[in-house]
Amino acid sequence: MVRLTPTRLLSAAVLAFAFILIAFVSKRLFGERGYQVLLERPSPALFRHPPPKVPFGIECSPFASGVMDDVTIVLKLSASEVKTKLPAYLNRLGRCKQDLLLFSDRKEQRNGFDITDALANLRPEYTYKNPDFELYNHIQQTTGSSEKTPEGWKLDKYKFLPMMELTAHMRPESRWFLFVELDTYINWDNLYRFLVTFNPKQPYYFGSPIWPSGRVTFAHGGSGLVLSRGALNKLVARGRMFAENQNNPGAHLFGKEVSQMCCGDEILGQVLKECGVGIKGYWPMFNGEKPISVRFDHEQWCEAIITLHHLQDDDFINMQQWEADRPHPEKPLTFEELFGYIEPLLTSQTDDWTNMSEDVTFANGDPAAISFDTCFAACLKDTKCMQYEHYGDTCRLSHSIRLGYAHPPEGSTKWTSGWVKNRIEAFKAARSPCHGAHFVHANP
Incomplete structure (x- = not known):
């Protein structure tokens, strides 16, 4: 039996403290983005007069x-x-x-x-x-x-x-x-x-x-x-x-x-x-993607949406109608809620479609790239994989969720996309509901 001398107790305490310190520093350097909750009715900065009550959720x-x-x-x-x-x-x-x-x-x-x-x-x-x-x-x-x-x-x-x-x-x-x-x-x-x-x-x-x-x-x-x-x-x-x-x-x-x-x-x-x-950077609140190309993941879920980019006339019309039908339009819009805009279109297989998977690529004769089914199998082996696409002799996997867009065949090359629905449901269950919209800390 090991005798717990004062020296060993001190060493154990130092080691435990070191693990805690490393975990803290790692989270600060590499962990989740810091944030505050974006209040539905935020208090104005001290210099401002109290504003009138804003009827959020209605046009203009x-x-x-x-x-x-x-x-x-x-x-x-x-x-x-x-x-x-x-x-x-x-x-x-x-x-x-x-x-x-x-x-x-x-x-x-x-x-x-x-x-x-x-x-x-x-x-x-x-x-x-x-x-x-x-x-x-x-x-x-x-x-x-x-x-x-x-x-x-x-x-x-x-x-x-x-x-x-x-x-x-x-x-x-x-x-x-x-x-x-x-x-x-x-x-x-x-x-x-x-x-x-x-x-x-x-x-x-x-x-x-x-x-x-x-x-x-x-x-x-x-x-x-x-x-x-x-x-x-x-x-x-x-x-x-x-x-x-x-x-x-x-x-x-x-x-x-x-x-x-x-x-x-x-x-x-x-x-x-x-x-x-x-610059004070507020991505993903200011965002360069549009709903079909947003990467829904741990960085883009509870965060508030201020801007999106690359929308065409049809996109604006569809978004306007979708926003009008929101169950609680007075609440800050988040990526979690925007996910509902694309979720009905996510299926186990969609032909003539690219879902813009790009995190892992198999090609050049790799067994995963033989067919859509082998690509699906490769996705299941990757515990982070949420979706996949196959075209020609290429298989691509993604660790985030994106809708993508129609992609007609090019000669004999055909694009087919799929989403792992049970993993998507597990992802949602682990992160929803959001308790308030995240107002991320500036970076830089």
Whole structure:
């Protein structure tokens, strides 16, 4: 029998403490994301007056209540989209009477809204002999055309920085600025619940973070990004280093060689960083996916949804109808509830369909890739596998749940997808119901 001497007792205590410490540090470094509960009716930041009661869950509720009068929504689009896509967008959002600014690469008017040319004030040294602006000159000569050109994306990155200065100039009283695109979905109730807890006089830059290797982390534009008045003021102040005429905003590019750079949202992130404003990342609340491509898993379940991306007109219509039928529309929307939007379509086998499985791949003659059935067997052997797909000589497994989309055959190659329903039910049972919507801690 082992004798428990004081030395051995002390050693055992030290060892136990070490295990506890390692577990604590591991959870902090590698465990679940920290969060608070996003209250249905959050208390406003101390600087704010008590807001009126907001009838959450009805169309336009934060706007009809006047609690978002200090928020300007800034929509960036291309000239080709003004005629083809903007009318449906305005039809959906115009009913809410938001404060909406529209920026494009051509000055126009549509449905009573003025569309500002974000590039009109740029000084000639940025545009002269710049091949990217050959398209811009063509656009100015074809007023009213909805012609879409594959080169149109080249102008997009030039709009971001002038658009910021123009927005600050055109809306001097606004306190929050939400920058979105035509395919950005916004849950307005959750956006209000989120913003009301922050002081817009402080320099805030919110969004879904992109982490390029060796470069500045920035907010993904399509997922929607938010700047406070404090952040925009800092950016405008830095712009005075480059602007000769303060009455002509949007005349410069903050000293950036935009023609040599990738994307406007990344360039904006760099300039904000130089202003001392770093991103506060709130993924998955600000999200770059749409309902059919969201990865439902432990990171995207109880978390609140503020934005989604890549929605087309049919997606907006379907989401609007689905939200109207929610059993408790006054509660914050979460991924757990959004899962009900796709769940009826999850089956044990769906032909001509990819469910976007991508965590594990079997190919090149691997036995798992022989057929749909062998792929299913491989999924069952992987205890984390929730779904699988087979095409050609390839089998892919996924540890999260996604719906995906129809994929017709390509020659003799056919896509077939399946979901392991009992594992999905077990996943739900282990995590539901959510006790409140998670308001994740910022990262970074």
